[in-house]
Amino acid sequence: MKANYRALLIFVLGFGIFMLTRRSMFFPTISVAIVIAPIFILRFIRTQPAGRGSLLTFVGFLLSMNIALWGLFGSSTTILVVNLIRSTLLSILYFLPYLLDRLLYPKFQKKPFLSTLIFPVSLTAVFFLSSLEGPFDGTVAKTVYAYGPLVLQQLNSLTGLWGFTFLFSWIASIVNYAWENNFVWRRARKPVLVFLSVFAAIIIFGALKISSFMTPKTQMVKVASVVLLPENGKVIPMNEVYEKKLISPFKQTIDRINNLTATAVRNGARIVAFQEYAITINEDSEQQLQAACRKIAKNNNVYLSIAYACFANEGKGSNKSLLIDNDGNILVDYTKRYLLGIGDIGETRVFHKGAEIIQTVETPYGKIGVSLCRDMNFPSYIRQAAQQHVDIMLNPSYDNPKGLSPGYYQRSIEFGFSTIRPTYNGISHAEDYHGRILAQMDSDETDSGILYALVPVRGIKTLYGKTGDWLGWLSLIFLIAFSIPPVRKILV
Known part of the structure; x- marks a missing residue:
């Protein structure tokens, strides 16, 4: 019984916080919520039986997305119906990376570092694919991930939006890995240190990029x-x-x-x-x-x-x-x-x-x-x-x-x-x-x-301006590799 109450609490926390990531007529928008909500949603789906957990997670996205966005674009019947369809499609988009993680993560649990990459790779690949074509092409409905101070925002010049989808979903995966290991530092140390090293490098790059001695003088x-x-x-x-x-x-x-x-x-x-x-x-x-x-x-x-x-x-x-x-x-x-x-x-x-x-x-x-x-x-x-x-x-x-x-x-x-x-x-x-x-x-x-x-x-010139969506394509390649049994066997 206690386990059920704990699961319910995690579910409510995850999707309650997730609603704060959306522009809404009912709730304030809190940017940092996009970093926090996935921690609890990922914890919920991973700790539930695959079928039930996946179904409930989809229902969570369906309810939270429709509640948060209801009436935002107008109150006529046509607009409300269109908004309902749009919110439902958005729910599917946001649910898919969690489903992929639930299917693939158990196969990599013996590889701590690789296991923490499953969710960020899945989310980045799915969002990137949706940006190429469809109702949410481009950065439509995804810019909630582009959050952070100016020094962190310089990551855009290297990777575009995909650096943020990867980074923030990686945080959720790292925290969940530590959670599964009861937050024992000795067990969680390696993936945590790798993440912190990458994050520090991004901050140093951003600080140098916006510093006065790196900014060209111009009229x-x-x-x-x-x-x-x-x-x-x-x-x-x-x-x-x-x-x-x-x-x-x-x-x-x-x-x-x-x-x-x-x-x-x-x-x-x-x-x-x-x-x-x-x-x-x-x-x-x-x-x-x-x-x-x-x-x-x-x-x-x-x-x-x-x-x-x-x-x-x-x-x-x-x-x-x-x-x-x-x-x-x-x-x-x-x-x-x-x-x-x-x-x-x-x-x-x-x-x-x-x-x-x-x-x-x-x-x-x-x-x-x-x-x-x-x-x-x-x-x-x-x-x-x-x-x-x-x-x-x-x-x-x-x-x-x-x-x-x-x-x-x-x-x-x-x-x-x-x-x-x-x-x-x-x-x-x-x-x-x-x-x-x-x-x-x-x-x-x-x-x-x-x-x-x-x-x-x-x-000025930027890496992303020259190379485009290299991180999106790389994430897609890794997701395919993680999904192919012979390749997965080599990795594991």
Whole structure:
């Protein structure tokens, strides 16, 4: 009976803490929970009979994921059903590494060090595979693992997200190994010391990378991130804009864009970047809009980034971003690649996808790249920017639900560029190539809607930018090796 109560306590602790890893309407989000929760969940599934433990673990993920995410994206019946399906698929994704560990771990118990690698290899391989294709491709639903101080975040420049999935799941495995050995140091010493050595090396690398004597000296440019604040104070949800095909009052919005641009220039900005959906138009007005924006850039002698939604009279329109130089020339005409939604649900119902090409251009302020919002969720796509040596990435965004912290800063660390992210209904921010937040602005706590930041005009090169997902592929190879009996026999 005591064993059953102990198992129940571990189950409740594991999945109760796990709910705190998700953005939720009911619970606070506690970043460190992603390190703690797997310790208890792994302990639970390993100490239960394989069949029952696996079933209960899946049920735990199913319940905790659906409870935490319920109603987050809206309360209409369609959205709730879609969210239920999404949460269930997420539950399967998070459950699979635990199932693989439960099947493989007993076969390696005589090899202490190798046994601690089963879970991190399984989790990293499964998450990496899901990033290649499917409903959670890219880093969608996985960035909860990208947690830690700036010095630890530099791991992104070596491995991308996969370094964090491996490192944090390795902690859970190490603690469980020590737990199984009653925390006797003599028995747990070897894997613990190996982990601590690796962790120390990562911290030393991060400290050196962000130190002043390792940071290249470069010129800075003043950039303004601009958000068109709702004039009535009421935020319009992103899904309402594209579902109802809401059209902006053209002259009024252009006048606001012009006035805000002029204000930013008077305050020294050389690049002015507006939010995603800064103006929404019908396709008949697109040439008029582009002409107006070219005039604004030329009259204000500024590089202007303007993002807009263009609804088609028939078929699908486009979610676009222009970069215009100070002579009024359109340098970049970019269409969003990774739209929000799938099939006839979301942006994909009203917009067509852009080409899988990151557009870049040389300017007096370094090489500038353009992306839109959740394009930054896809490192394999954004890696083009590193290959083209982009120095500054412009990423206009529109959060739904509202973002609570700077988003996608990991891409800056991974690929060595600075990022400018003007965000409607969220946190606008600018960060350098180390992921240091140079400036940020909450859209609910600003009167002007303008954020200024001094940004380096030169980026840096990174290992991850050159080699890509080497750790993801390596984890997949090891998982396959662990799963093949003849290979496993050699290892054991």
